[in-house]
Amino acid sequence: MARPQTDIEAGRKLLLTTVEKLVRARGAADISMTELAAEAGMSPSNIYRFFESKEALLEAVAEDWFADKIAVMEDVVASNLKVPEKMLAFFARRFALMCRRYEDDPELFKSFCELGDRHFEVVRGYVDLGDHYLAMIVAEAMEAGYFQGLSIDQCVSLINQMVFPYVNPNSLMMIMHNLSEEKLSVIIGTIFSGLNSNHAHAEIKNLIRMTPS
């Protein structure tokens, strides 16, 4: 029974390639299943053999887009690196992947980011998965004595904020010329050496309430 499965796989692959072709040609404009079928030389009803709904199609597009990042995250989490190096690799390798993809085709990268923003319900699972893997690294760091007095969730949130432009593709595009692996390594080092609960500033409300004279 291998033939039908192969047929389905080939049809899906053709449709995903066609989505990329359409996004390349006209940006992040919405694509209907009918248009996609026509562009791929299929009948409108035939396309539903491969993707049962528009949502299923978008999920496959996202799966394709995130596949290499997930492979990197799994690989890093399973590695024997010491925990600061592990966290650096976790962010630096995905940053390198995104830069490479952006440089391959800046307009296509931008269009896929716009698509992702518009269909965030499809992307959310991948963001959560990234947080899940980061939480595993944070837990390992805590066992080694880092991040004292903070919870895993607090650390995940604070670390994501401190490396935000290296992770968020929209911000990455905005200030790419200022980002570098070297700076990221200093930031991760700063996090391991400085992040703990001693810094919650008790007088912050007073600092903020001071009004300009």
Add this chain to the structure above:
Amino acid sequence: MARPQTDIEAGRKLLLTTVEKLVRARGAADISMTELAAEAGMSPSNIYRFFESKEALLEAVAEDWFADKIAVMEDVVASNLKVPEKMLAFFARRFALMCRRYEDDPELFKSFCELGDRHFEVVRGYVDLGDHYLAMIVAEAMEAGYFQGLSIDQCVSLINQMVFPYVNPNSLMMIMHNLSEEKLSVIIGTIFSGLNSNHAHAEIKNLIRMTPS
């Protein structure tokens, strides 16, 4: 000769209010000087008495938009706060201003951000001014022994990256629900306690080159 000056000021103020009204009504769509004059009840030629060009108008809009942030930065830099508290106030008070303005009218805030992105040449001077004030605080911190082994420019760039979502209005809107003054205070504390040149990771290239199996 006070009368004509007052007249000019009043005309400018009317036109700036009219710009805000138009942006509120139709978003960040481009506004022509002719449309603006009509909306303000002026003749197309009369508007040039107040702003000699579209560029001069946009500069006045930006000046208006950044006025309170600049007042805050000047006030903080001139204050007698200890340097970690000074840097926290420098970022936290502008963050509070942006949140307040966003909450007042999210759509208007978004439209002004889009306008700023589209006319970045007008905004750039204000970004540079922010960096200039931050550099003054960094220099003060270095005199107090912080940030060893790094240059002022390196520190300004790294610190801007670590607080990016608290400073960049587009990122701020994107993850506002995750941002807080308390987290910002932990981040600034982490910077003061952990940022120095010991963290430039020599083996970063090897960490990045590892490919997923």
